[in-house]
Amino acid sequence: MKNKKEYIILAATILALSLYLVSRSPDRTHYQLPKSSKIAKTDISKLEISTPDTSVILEKKDNQWHIAPEGYVADTDRVEQMLEVIEDLTVTALVSESKNYSRFNLDDDNKITVKAWAGDTTARDFEVGKTATSYRHTFVKLVNDDRVYHARGNFRSKFEQTVDKLRDKTVLSFDKSEIQEIRMTKGRQVVAFGRREVQSEVISGQPGDGETPPSPKVETVWQTADGTRANNSKLDRLLTTLSNLKCEKFINDMKKQDFMSPIHTIQLKGVEEHTLSIFAKTRKETENYPAVSSGSDYPFLLPERQVDDLAKDPDEFLKKP
Numbered sequence: 001m002k003n004k005k006e007y008i009i010l011a012a013t014i015l016a017l018s019l020y021l022v023s024r025s026p027d028r029t030h031y032q033l034p035k036s037s038k039i040a041k042t043d044i045s046k047l048e049i050s051t052p053d054t055s056v057i058l059e060k061k062d063n064q065w066h067i068a069p070e071g072y073v074a075d076t077d078r079v080e081q082m083l084e085v086i087e088d089l090t091v092t093a094l095v096s097e098s099k100n101y102s103r104f105n106l107d108d109d110n111k112i113t114v115k116a117w118a119g120d121t122t123a124r125d126f127e128v129g130k131t132a133t134s135y136r137h138t139f140v141k142l143v144n145d146d147r148v149y150h151a152r153g154n155f156r157s158k159f160e161q162t163v164d165k166l167r168d169k170t171v172l173s174f175d176k177s178e179i180q181e182i183r184m185t186k187g188r189q190v191v192a193f194g195r196r197e198v199q200s201e202v203i204s205g206q207p208g209d210g211e212t213p214p215s216p217k218v219e220t221v222w223q224t225a226d227g228t229r230a231n232n233s234k235l236d237r238l239l240t241t242l243s244n245l246k247c248e249k250f251i252n253d254m255k256k257q258d259f260m261s262p263i264h265t266i267q268l269k270g271v272e273e274h275t276l277s278i279f280a281k282t283r284k285e286t287e288n289y290p291a292v293s294s295g296s297d298y299p300f301l302l303p304e305r306q307v308d309d310l311a312k313d314p315d316e317f318l319k320k321p
Helices: 002-023 076-088 232-243 304-310
Strands: 046-050 055-061 064-068 091-096 112-118 121-131 137-142 148-152 170-173 181-186 189-199 218-223 244-246 264-269 273-278 288-293 300-303
Touching: 046 076, 076 112, 091 137, 170 232, 170 273, 170 288, 181 232, 218 232, 232 244, 232 264, 232 304, 264 304, 273 304, 288 304, 300 304
Parallel strands: none
Antiparallel strands: 046 055, 046 112, 055 064, 091 148, 112 121, 121 137, 137 148, 170 244, 181 189, 181 264, 189 218, 264 273, 273 288, 288 300
16 A cells, blocks of 8 residues: 555656656747738838838839838839738747847847838838848847747848938830930030831842742841941940939939030930930049939939940941941
């Protein structure tokens, strides 16, 4: 009887010890991870990205994102990257409950606050810290929650935005196949190139009985009004650049009409007309040229290396004999 009682006590002790060890297992999760409500990025209508230095508000109007209150058109790719993070935000682990936020760049001097609305409803509200050492997670803090979490993905850089970074830098955009005339003006030089379809020479022998002579081939060329041929490849490269031309940055303290006497102008005629005018540098030490275009309401800057390609002498586009 005594031995039986001892066995029962021993078994109870082993069971209690086992439960204790299991409860102390470092691999066991003792908390419930918060789950973000589902939100489709297409439903998001407003964003506010706040850093210690600035705050940027983006609003969607007619399926186009604009920077408020100026109404600047926003860069679609940059906004899309932020929307994807907001839509897929997923916390994967609890990191800290100590409220020592500076360790994670979630203190007031470093955090990025992200708020997203769907209509009048707040869809997301969270703070972004630094990237985790794994480079596969980012430290975040959720609204009304003092704890720090790992969120899936390396995305802090996608929210490190300013108004200038978020502006759409496209200043000319068109279908280059629609362009029929290119007119260049540099100083007193004015040269116009027109797109023409001409018959190329066909070299063949004498056709035999019943054979049909080969049809002449038609090729598209650029030439001046007097028939002087242009270098097709050079003009095609020029059109490719101009058809999706992006500036370095915008000039915010001046208007288009403030710029006079361009040093180089390119006019393109097709279904619509497009114009780019480049002006002399305002300072010798700068690396950018001011410019205006028909595709932008604002003056802007083009880098020197790009202007060197765009503002060549018109004669350089002629076909060499």
